[in-house]
Structures are given as structure tokens and as C-alpha cells.
Amino acid sequence: MLVRQMFITSIILGGFAIIGSGMVALTYSSTEERIELAQREALLRSLHELITPEKSDNDLYHDVIEVTDKALLGSDNPVQIYRARKHNKPVAALLTPTAPNGYGGAIKLLVAIHYDGTLAGVRVLQHHETPGLGDDIEVERSDWILSFNNHSLNSLTPSQWKVKKDGGTFDQFTGATITPRAIVQAVHRSLNYFQQHRNTVFDTPSLPREVEHHE
Amino acid sequence: MSNPSYQDIAQQGLWQNNVAFVQLLGLCPLLAVSNNTINGLGLGMATLLVLVCSNVTVSLIRHWVRPEVRVPVFVMVIASFVTAIDLLMNAFMHDLHKILGIFIPLIVTNCAIIARAEAFASKNSPSYALWDGLMMGLGFMAVLVVLGAMRELLGQGTLFSQAHLMFGTGAEWLTLTLFDDYQGFLLAILPPGAFIGLGLLIAVKNWLDQRQQQPSRSPQAAAQQANA
Numbered sequence: 148m149l150v151r152q153m154f155i156t157s158i159i160l161g162g163f164a165i166i167g168s169g170m171v172a173l174t175y176s177s178t179e180e181r182i183e184l185a186q187r188e189a190l191l192r193s194l195h196e197l198i199t200p201e202k203s204d205n206d207l208y209h210d211v212i213e214v215t216d217k218a219l220l221g222s223d224n225p226v227q228i229y230r231a232r233k234h235n236k237p238v239a240a241l242l243t244p245t246a247p248n249g250y251g252g253a254i255k256l257l258v259a260i261h262y263d264g265t266l267a268g269v270r271v272l273q274h275h276e277t278p279g280l281g282d283d284i285e286v287e288r289s290d291w292i293l294s295f296n297n298h299s300l301n302s303l304t305p306s307q308w309k310v311k312k313d314g315g316t317f318d319q320f321t322g323a324t325i326t327p328r329a330i331v332q333a334v335h336r337s338l339n340y341f342q343q344h345r346n347t348v349f350d351t352p353s354l355p356r357e358v359e360h361h362e
Numbered sequence: 363m364s365n366p367s368y369q370d371i372a373q374q375g376l377w378q379n380n381v382a383f384v385q386l387l388g389l390c391p392l393l394a395v396s397n398n399t400i401n402g403l404g405l406g407m408a409t410l411l412v413l414v415c416s417n418v419t420v421s422l423i424r425h426w427v428r429p430e431v432r433v434p435v436f437v438m439v440i441a442s443f444v445t446a447i448d449l450l451m452n453a454f455m456h457d458l459h460k461i462l463g464i465f466i467p468l469i470v471t472n473c474a475i476i477a478r479a480e481a482f483a484s485k486n487s488p489s490y491a492l493w494d495g496l497m498m499g500l501g502f503m504a505v506l507v508v509l510g511a512m513r514e515l516l517g518q519g520t521l522f523s524q525a526h527l528m529f530g531t532g533a534e535w536l537t538l539t540l541f542d543d544y545q546g547f548l549l550a551i552l553p554p555g556a557f558i559g560l561g562l563l564i565a566v567k568n569w570l571d572q573r574q575q576q577p578s579r580s581p582q583a584a585a586q587q588a589n590a
Contacts, residue, residue, distance in 0.1 A: 155428075156430060156431050159426065159427065159428060159431060160434060160435065163423075163435050163438050164438060166442075167439065167441070167442035170443075170446060171442050171446055171449075174445070174446040174449045174450065175449055178453040181453035181454070182449070182452050182453045182456075185452070185453060185454075185456035186456065188456075189456055189457065189460075277552070278397065278548070278551045279517065279546050279551055279552075280548070
């Protein structure tokens with residue numbers, strides 16, 4: 148009798164598990180494409196903000212490689228580098244390094260570097276900095292992040308690649324030095340990476356895009 | 363609650379037994395996400411949808427589920443709906459989904475939802491359960507939106523900023539900047555602001571309730587109320 152009860156109960160439980168996961172599977176398969184599209188659109192929007200669509204004519208989203216360089220790109224995980232080209236000539240590389248030492252943990256950046264080594268621009272993709280203090284790194288909140296534009300390893304000496312408080316060129320925020328310092332350092336390291344690896348960055352064939360690499 | 367009326371259920375959900383004000387459930391997402399109006403609205407809508415779906419489903423299956431396994435079954439129902447809604451939001455409100463992040467999947471752990479399944483939906487017919495889910499969800503959403511609006515207004519001097527994340531690019535006009543050049547009251551946006559804000563809102567609710575309960579005690583107050 149007890150065994151029978153247990154049997155029925157487990158059938159019921161199993162039945163609901165099947166129905167529930169069936170529903171999830173159905174939603175997953177019907178939204179999969181739309182989600183990928185949305186992710187691609189969101190990424191392309193931020194890429195195109197730095198390298199405007201008319202500057203390149205290649206498929207930015209697919210022209211991507213992954214590299215791992217903890218020292219210069221700030222992450223143990225592979226870092227994506229998108230390549231912008233026009234008439235098959237390299238225009239710029241868009242790196243996605245991490246500034247590991249933000250006040251609220253890692254800050255994910257998008258750093259666009261022209262082929263000649265000057266910065267096309269920097270944007271913050273993801274951060275956990277203090278609202279109202281550290282989040283002035285967002286382009287929607289202040290122009291600070293634009294102060295990187297057109298700088299390069301040649302335009303400033305290594306000791307100038309610092310916030311003003313440390314004797315460099317870049318402003319810090321009132322009450323928040325750690326955040327800007329982390330970003331200045333990360334951008335500087337990205338430029339160094341680009342200088343050392345420029346040819347490899349543009350010559351390595353793209354990744355196949357079957358496997359998605361999103362965090 | 364053998365024979366609840368729709369009006370009773372509405373009153374319970376929206377005011378007397380409000381999830382956030384009275385039951386004090388689901389506070390983790392409530393406090394974390396209510397730093398602006400649109401975030402509050404987004405999470406509120408997702409929670410409302412989950413609550414309605416789970417209430418109706420639980421009510422429909424209430425005769426088949428044995429009492430010994432009802433909790434795992436409810437959890438499974440809720441988790442399935444949450445995952446589905448998470449996927450849908452990711453597909454159709456991608457940017458908002460990125461902001462709300464972990465708090466969408468965490469709706470599964472919002473005690474308010476399993477509490478309604480256990481205390482109400484499993485004992486009532488689907489139409490009552492639907493209404494209850496709707497009212498409880500609306501009550502929760504209202505608190506999220508009001509708290510979000512309060513914090514956003516104090517912290518940033520705006521209302522409905524980032525409305526385009528929810529309603530598409532045509533909705534930027536919804537954003538109201540009430541004070542230009544406002545320096546911002548940082549505390550309101552930081553977590554302590556959420557606790558203080560919620561505390562104040564609960565205090566206001568209790569004050570309103572008390573005033574309503576004892577108008578007859580002081581004739582003066584009654585007269586004043588009549589005048590008003």
C-alpha cells in the first residue's frame with residue numbers, strides 16, 4: 148500500500164517535472180534566435196559608437212578573435228578583439244579588456260584603437276562602481292571617458308598615463324580616485340598590448356561564431 | 363477564507379495585506395532594484411506575471427497534487443514560469459534585462475509567490491486565484507514603483523529615466539527632469555536609501571490605517587475629516 152502511494156506520488160512529481168521543463172524548452176527554442184539577435188544588436192551598437200559604420204565595411208560582429216593575456220588585458224578569461232576593416236585594410240581594433248581593480252570589482256571596458264595606435268574611444272560595458280560617485284565613468288553621466296579620445300602611447304609618457312592625483316594627465320572624480328585610476332591603467336595596458344601584438348591582432352583568422360562567448 | 367469576494371481579495375492584495383508593506387516578503391529584490399522607477403516597474407511586472415501564472419496553474423492542479431509533494435510541485439511550477447519569463451525578457455527587453463540581471467531568476471525565491479500558492483491558490487478556484495495573483499502582484503508592483511520614483515527623484519532629480527529600455531526608443535519623452543543641475547542626494551540611491559524609504563512608506567501606510575480606524579474617538583478630528 149505504502150509502496151503504491153509512493154509510486155503514484157513520484158509519477159505525479161515526475162509528470163510535473165516533464166511538463167515544466169517542456170515549457171522551458173519550448174520558450175527557449177522560440178526565443179533563442181531573438182535573444183542572439185538582441186545581444187548582437189546591443190554589442191554592435193556599442194561597437195559602432197566608437198567606430199562609426201561608415202569607417203568600416205566588414206562584418207564587425209563576426210570579425211573577432213579571442214586572446215588571453217592576464218597581465219595586459221586584466222582577465223583570466225579569453226578577451227574578444229573585434230577588427231574593423233575597410234577595403235580589407237585594417238582600420239581599428241576594438242578590445243574588451245577588464246580593469247580588475249575598480250572600487251566595486253572588475254570593470255569591463257571597450258577600448259577602440261586605430262591602426263596607427265591612437266585611441267578612437269573608450270566605453271564602459273559593465274561596472275559595479277558606487278552610484279553617484281564612481282559611475283561618472285559612464286558616457287551618459289559625464290564626459291570624462293571622452294578624455295581618452297585621440298591619445299596614444301606617443302602622445303603621453305608612461306608617467307602621464309595616470310590620474311592627476313598620481314601626477315598624470317587624467318582627472319579623477321571628487322571623492323572617487325580608485326575608479327578612474329583603474330580605468331586609466333587598463334586603457335594604458337590595452338594600448339601596450341596593441342602595440343606589441345598589432346600584426347597578430349589583424350592577421351589571425353576570425354573565430355567561428357557557432358559557439359557563443361557571452362558572460 | 364471560505365468564500366472570498368473579489369472586492370475583499372482586491373483590498374487584501376493592494377492594501378491590507380500588501381506583500382511588501384504588511385507581509386514584508388520579497389524585500390531583497392524590492393530593495394535592490396528600486397533605485398529608479400523603470401527598474402521597479404520592470405521587476406514589478408515580471409513578478410506580477412509570474413504570480414498570476416503560478417496562481418492560476420496551482421489552482422488548476424490543486425486536486426491532483428498530493429499534499430506530501432505539493433511544495434516541490436509548486437516550486438517547479440514557479441521556477442518554470444520564471445525561467446520562461448526570464449528568456450522572454452532577454453529576447454524582447456534586452457537592455458532592461460541586463461540591468462535587472464540576477465533579480466529576474468531570483469523571483470523564484472520570492473517567498474510572496476509560494477506563499478500565495480500555498481495559502482490561497484491551492485484552496486480556491488482558478489478565477490479567484492487569478493484575481494488574487496493580479497491584486498497581490500499589483501500591490502507589490504505599486505510599492506516597487508513608488509519607492510523607485512521616490513529614490514530616483516531624491517537621488518537624481520528625474521523620473522522615468524531610461525524609459526526607452528522598456529518602451530523602445532520612442533519613449534524618451536517620458537523621462538522627466540524635475541530639477542536641472544541637481545547635484546543628487548546620493549543616500550537615496552544607495553542601499554540605505556532603500557531601507558529608509560521603505561520604512562517611511564510603511565510608516566505612512568500605518569498612519570493612514572490608524573487614522574481611518576479611530577475617527578470616532580475625537581469629534582474634532584471627525585469634523586475636520588467631514589470638512590475635508
